[in-house]
Amino acid sequence: MPELPDVEGFRRVLDSCVRGRSIERVEVADPGVLREVTPWRLERALVGRCFAEPRRHGKWLIAATDGPVVLLHFGMTGSLVCCSPADPLGRHDRVAFVAGERQLRYRDQRKLQGIRLVADQDGVRRALSELGPDALDVGPAEFDELIDGRRARIKAVLMDQSVLAGLGNLLADEILWRARVAPDRQAAGLAAEERRRIHRAMRRVLRDSVRVGHIPAGSTWLTGRRDSPDPACPRCGTRLRRGRITGRTTLWCPHCQGEGQALSGAAGVPAVEQDPSDDPGRE
């Protein structure tokens, strides 16, 4: 689940749960989720400290305190939950930050070392230095620059965290579907008009999903179709195509987005360019 909108949701959970509260204890049920920090050192560094306003960059949650900073990543299955001491420890509750009657629990089915500890803002900067700008902060001009000259397929570029931070597999499919661009088009081969459509779709998809804290599975979203065995395009009803890009399952509509360059030939801009007959999709 966790892509940018989900992490933004976790940020709000942290904010309302423990911001301004003093950390009494850090309970590490499973040290497997800690990266380069021992349970003992984590506890030592945080006890007595106060959670400040949390920030987010891409899929990273930046949990600052009046001392060190905790960095949280949620991999594919992680989440953050606000609990009371009475709530029984779930099977996948790996770490609990205890602050009085509230406790913030890091929950993850897997153990992909999503929790880091850094001393200060400079440590945050160093730890996240490989990331591109947060996808929500990228305007149209910057988007163009980021895409410019990339030989990879557009979906791979959108998911590349060093280019743009925050988009994952589901969002990338959703955005390209809305922009009516096939996911296997080479980024460098996109027309200015297509890049603009992708950027606008990105803004729209992010805005709508950040609002609810996850990617909506509504009837006008591609994402909800993912699990059905024979999914149809929410816009035109055409049977969706399923493929694999950069090792991830990719869904697209051959009618709205074109077959993709592999099938449309070297000269071809797919028949997406003229948009008279297609209705512009509704929310």
Added chain:
DNA sequence: CTCGTTGTTTCGAG
């Protein structure tokens, strides 16, 4: 037992 999964990191080819 096999395959698949929303994520990142690492390695090797072009």
Added chain:
DNA sequence: ACTCGAAACAACGA
């Protein structure tokens, strides 16, 4: 040097 993509990582469910 740079860019890309596949594999590895790991735990679980179908």
